[in-house]
Amino acid sequence: MDLIEGLRSTGAVREFTDQPVADEVLARVLDTARFAPSGANAQAWRVVVVKDPAARARLRDLYLPGWVEYLTLSSAGLRPWSPVNDRAAEAAALATGTDQARNAAKQGFAAHLDEVPVLLAVFADLTQLAAVDRDLDRYSLAGGASVYPFAWSVLLAARAEGLGGVLTTMLIREEDEVKRLLGAKGPLVLAAVIALGHPVHHQPRRLTRQPVESFTTVDRVDGPAFPG
Numbered sequence: 058m059d060l061i062e063g064l065r066s067t068g069a070v071r072e073f074t075d076q077p078v079a080d081e082v083l084a085r086v087l088d089t090a091r092f093a094p095s096g097a098n099a100q101a102w103r104v105v106v107v108k109d110p111a112a113r114a115r116l117r118d119l120y121l122p123g124w125v126e127y128l129t130l131s132s133a134g135l136r137p138w139s140p141v142n143d144r145a146a147e148a149a150a151l152a153t154g155t156d157q158a159r160n161a162a163k164q165g166f167a168a169h170l171d172e173v174p175v176l177l178a179v180f181a182d183l184t185q186l187a188a189v190d191r192d193l194d195r196y197s198l199a200g201g202a203s204v205y206p207f208a209w210s211v212l213l214a215a216r217a218e219g220l221g222g223v224l225t226t227m228l229i230r231e232e233d234e235v236k237r238l239l240g241a242k243g244p245l246v247l248a249a250v251i252a253l254g255h256p257v258h259h260q261p262r263r264l265t266r267q268p269v270e271s272f273t274t275v276d277r278v279d280g281p282a283f284p285g
């Protein structure tokens with residue numbers, strides 16, 4: 058597949074057919090994704106292919122409360138879990154109206170997470186991350202940048218195999234439990250859980266994204282839009 062076309066049309070896929078994904082295919086996907094960049098080329102990712110049905114069911118159960126919260130916060134007009142959110146506003150939103158979200162969460166991807174053909178838990182080894190912003194007096198972002206390109210490469214390489222998928226971070230909220238479940242110790246932290254499989258709906262599809270000039274400016278953030 059043409060690279061540009063792939064980059065422009067690889068969207069989140071959350072509905073999969075029952076067709077399994079062979080281990081050889083998944084191995085090829087990971088073998089391509091490992092060429093992703095990382096700070097100091099540390100390649101600090103660790104991947105667990107979660108096959109055990111009981112572990113999968115536990116991941117689903119751990120995922121669902123986060124999804125209910127996401128729906129509740131979204132419907133209250135908040136960006137769920139923004140680091141700069143007013144925590145009191147979040148708490149107030151969560152204190153009301155979760156019933157509707159709970160019902161909505163009973164259907165769809167979250168409720169069927171355990172049935173997804175491939176579930177990959179991606180951990181990051183903190184001892185290997187160059188988190189250059191770790192000492193700033195703000196939310197730290199840079200460390201994840203050494204792992205998420207790998208996760209995205211997994212999705213792109215999967216696409217080339219005719220698969221679709223989605224990168225999820227919801228389970229990070231339950232990191233301690235996920236670590237215990239999957240035997241991840243100490244400095245291994247959960248970066249993502251990636252779902253993969255054969256898409257129900259045909260790809261490519263048209264993605265909704267902001268135009269370049271809405272997020273790009275010249276010389277200063279308040280400079281003229283680029284391209285002009």
Ligand SMILES: Cc1cc2nc3c(=O)[nH]c(=O)nc-3n(C[C@H](O)[C@H](O)[C@H](O)COP(=O)(O)O)c2cc1C
Nearest residue numbers: 067068069070071166223224225226227228264265
């Ligand atoms: C860092 C990150 C975290 C995400 N977390 C979740 C998640 O927890 N659950 C989920 O269903 N999708 C998750 N997504 C997928 C996004 O919702 C999706 O990429 C976005 O809405 C664009 O969707 P589209 O490709 O269908 O247009 C995440 C994506 C990224 C990049």
